[in-house]
Amino acid sequence: MTESSTARAQILARIAASLGRELPAASDPAAYAAIPRDYRSPAHSSDAHAVVDRFAQRLAEYGAGFAHLPHQAALPAAIAAALGARGKSALAVVSGIPSEWLPSGFDFPLADPLTAVELDRIPGILTACSVAIAESGSLVLQSGPRQGLRRHTLVPDYHLCIVLESQLVATVPQAFDRLHPELPTTFISGPSATADIEMTRIQGVHGPRTLDVLLVADRPLA
Amino acid sequence: MTAPRTPGSAPHWNRRDFPDAAREALAAQPPRDDLFHHSQTRKNVRHATDVIQAKRNAVVAELPEWQSLRAAGAAIRAHTLEHLDHYLVQFEANCTRHGGHVHWASDAAEARRLVLQILAPHAPREVIKIKTMTSEEIALNACLEEHGIHPVETDLAELIVQMGADRPSHFVVPALHKSRGQIRDIFAREMHRPDLTDSPQQLAAAARTYLRQKFLSTRVAISGANFLLADTGGVAIVESEGNGRMCLTLPEVLVSIVGIEKVLPRFQDLEVFLQTLPRSATGERMNPYNSIWSGTPVGDGPKEFHVILLDNGRSPILADPESRQTLRCIRCAACLNACPVYHQTGGHAYESVYAGPIGAILTPQLHSMHDAQSLPYASSLCGACYEVCPVQINIPEVLIHLRGKVVEQQQSTLAGSLSLWNIAMKSAAHLMKDGSRLNAAVHLAQTAQKVLVSRNGFIEWLPGMLGGWTKTRDLPALPAESFRDWWRRTRSAHPSAPASSESARD
Known part of the structure; x- marks a missing residue:
């Protein structure tokens, strides 16, 4: 037996002994189901306009850029405007981003084959997301089409994220209802930041220092 | 430092x-x-x-x-x-x-x-x-x-x-x-950056460049x-x-x-x-x-x-149903920020990887109560830590529980059982178990304290080990009449009357 497998047996035996039980431990689904979950019916407004307003307000507090577009046809102009404002002539895109979203007059190389060192040299990255959360101003990305891999939204200094209105939810539990539990997942709430120096929130440490979000209508607001 | x-x-x-x-x-x-x-x-x-x-x-x-x-x-x-x-x-x-x-x-x-x-x-x-x-x-x-x-x-x-x-x-x-x-x-010293100012933005940017x-x-x-x-x-x-x-x-x-x-x-x-x-x-x-x-x-x-x-x-911490809750901790440190003791001393005084109220209960338990026994006392038991804890760890309750364990541990050694503290506490327990014994002790103390009470009615100095108390605070003197004496004097005519009958008579 290796040291680790001896330790495994010892630790499991100690836990069982401390709890006054025999090994092997059994599951207890009834006890788990009895955990109170009344936080799931909160008093928050679920009015769609209020949810959009809250999302916009949270992003503004984080220092992220935000625009709300009436339909997907408005995306190319909005992306062009964002790139203009940030002084970029090109942006890497992850695979799966529809070409009709992208404006002409800019370069949009594919990010997928780039190594981390190469990602460090590109001007920024364009992705979509899985879910966005109004209450916490969060974008949730799960590795896959339109969202790329985890390093894609980490190494470049600028991240432009497209959120469809149908992906925006009010609360954190509502987001968890939609996530795939086993995919690599990143919650992004504003540009990278730190409060380690005198508790002052300083924007921009190791992750992207600039974050822009475009929220796009893809269905009538309820 | x-x-x-x-x-x-x-x-x-x-x-x-x-x-x-x-x-x-x-x-x-x-x-x-x-x-x-x-x-x-x-x-x-x-x-x-x-x-x-x-x-x-x-x-x-x-x-x-x-x-x-x-x-x-x-x-x-x-x-x-x-x-x-x-x-x-x-x-x-x-x-x-x-x-x-x-x-x-x-x-x-x-x-x-x-x-x-x-x-x-x-x-x-x-x-x-x-x-x-x-x-x-x-x-x-x-x-x-x-x-x-x-x-x-x-x-x-x-x-x-x-x-x-x-x-x-x-x-x-x-x-x-x-x-x-x-x-x-x-x-500036470690990154060889004498150009740095103390602007937090610049310091964060320096870390970004240094680590990239x-x-x-x-x-x-x-x-x-x-x-x-x-x-x-x-x-x-x-x-x-x-x-x-x-x-x-x-x-x-x-x-x-x-x-x-x-x-x-x-x-x-x-x-x-x-x-x-x-x-x-x-x-x-x-x-x-x-x-x-x-x-x-x-x-x-x-x-x-x-x-x-x-x-x-x-x-082993799981074995004690009262202190098991310590392991619920998700390391948010809200209890440190809320604690009036941490607020004054900072984290280093705990001399432990885990500081603050949670450290005061976690550290001694991680060492099976064989180390850091002073930490359960590093609290005023005000309860602010419990109030902010996002997983409802009743830290004051566990602190008191662990203090009890520390005392039991000390009593189990020969030196501990013969220590002045233990003898004093044992004597106090002996006195307080019996009304007439307590009464006699109070009367004795009322007489004995006379030489110690200052003009302001407080005791400002006590001898020996008791001096630890008066070093930083005054002790109110015992009143001339004890509660027991007052009770006997005012209630002796109605030995079984409850205290509330006072207002009923008025």
Whole structure:
């Protein structure tokens, strides 16, 4: 037996002994189901306009850029405007981003084959997301089409994220209802930041220092 | 302040009793440091805890379901601890299914050996690290240095602590005892950047530049974890700067050292803790980044992933139903920020990896009550820690419970049983068990105190061991008539009349 497998047996035996039980431990689904979950019916407004307003307000507090577009046809102009404002002539895109979203007059190389060192040299990255959360101003990305891999939204200094209105939810539990539990997942709430120096929130440490979000209508607001 | 240490070396905890360490932290003229530096540290701690507290209170107040979230968090953690072996085995199976390697370490020495074994085939000269309390707990950095591996702390605060050869004083904001000016001096010296000013933006930018190449080139990373997820084999890490994401996704090898209590039954349970942890820890609705992954996802992140499940004194804590709740802790540090004692002393006075109220109950238990026995007394029992705890750990209750254990432990030794304290307490218990004995003692004391009572009616000086009390406070004198005498005098005509009959007669 290796040291680790001896330790495994010892630790499991100690836990069982401390709890006054025999090994092997059994599951207890009834006890788990009895955990109170009344936080799931909160008093928050679920009015769609209020949810959009809250999302916009949270992003503004984080220092992220935000625009709300009436339909997907408005995306190319909005992306062009964002790139203009940030002084970029090109942006890497992850695979799966529809070409009709992208404006002409800019370069949009594919990010997928780039190594981390190469990602460090590109001007920024364009992705979509899985879910966005109004209450916490969060974008949730799960590795896959339109969202790329985890390093894609980490190494470049600028991240432009497209959120469809149908992906925006009010609360954190509502987001968890939609996530795939086993995919690599990143919650992004504003540009990278730190409060380690005198508790002052300083924007921009190791992750992207600039974050822009475009929220796009893809269905009538309820 | 602490004695200087080589940069990168592990923190060394002297394990003095809390009152001695606290006295030094509070002293007007500390022995080993200059006055300015010292009062600066206290000012920094107070400022930082005041700021976090105010932010925390604001974002907690805006959630109407906060108390429900606390109750759910407490219930999930309590349930997990009661079935800890089940959930650990389930985590192991699912993490392995996704390509991860799960190891088990009974104590710190085993965990260090496992890390070295895992690193050996890769022969790294440097590893990058995310802030991890378990690494502090097993003193990993010193061990790595001894074996020729330089650990690079990448969290801004940990980098400040490492470069300053200092000790962390808070487990969310480890360098909160440092001001921007002090940080500027450390960075200017260690990064060879005399051009730096004390602007926080510039200091953060300096860290970004300094670490970027290390992130892109270092092949091995070491982390802790905030949560393990039994149903998916997932690991969850919350952070702010992106240094965590760099360590978790860019290197080829990742080793996560995680306390066995950190497991949650399901991925979905994060919906509770991703609300309560950031609000409690930094007063944010959400911290900038959360990473959740299972094993080694193809093409996305390290090709080799190891989890070391660390016991190191945790499993015996489960045996005591009263103090088991200690292990619910999710390390938000809200109890440190709320604690009036921590507010005054800062974290170093606890001389422990885990400071503050949670450290005062966790540290002695991790050492089976054989060490840090003064920490359960490092509290005024005001209850602020319990009120802010997002998993409802009743810290004051556990503190009192552990004080009882410390006393029992002392009484069990010959020296302890013959100590003045024990004899005094035993005598007091003997007196108080019997009314007539107590009465006789009170009458004796009323006469004896006459020489001690000052003109203001207080006792300002007591002899011997009792002088410990009057050194810093006055003692009210015993009144001329004791309660028992008053009762006898006013109620003797109606021996059985209840006290409330007084008003009925009026």
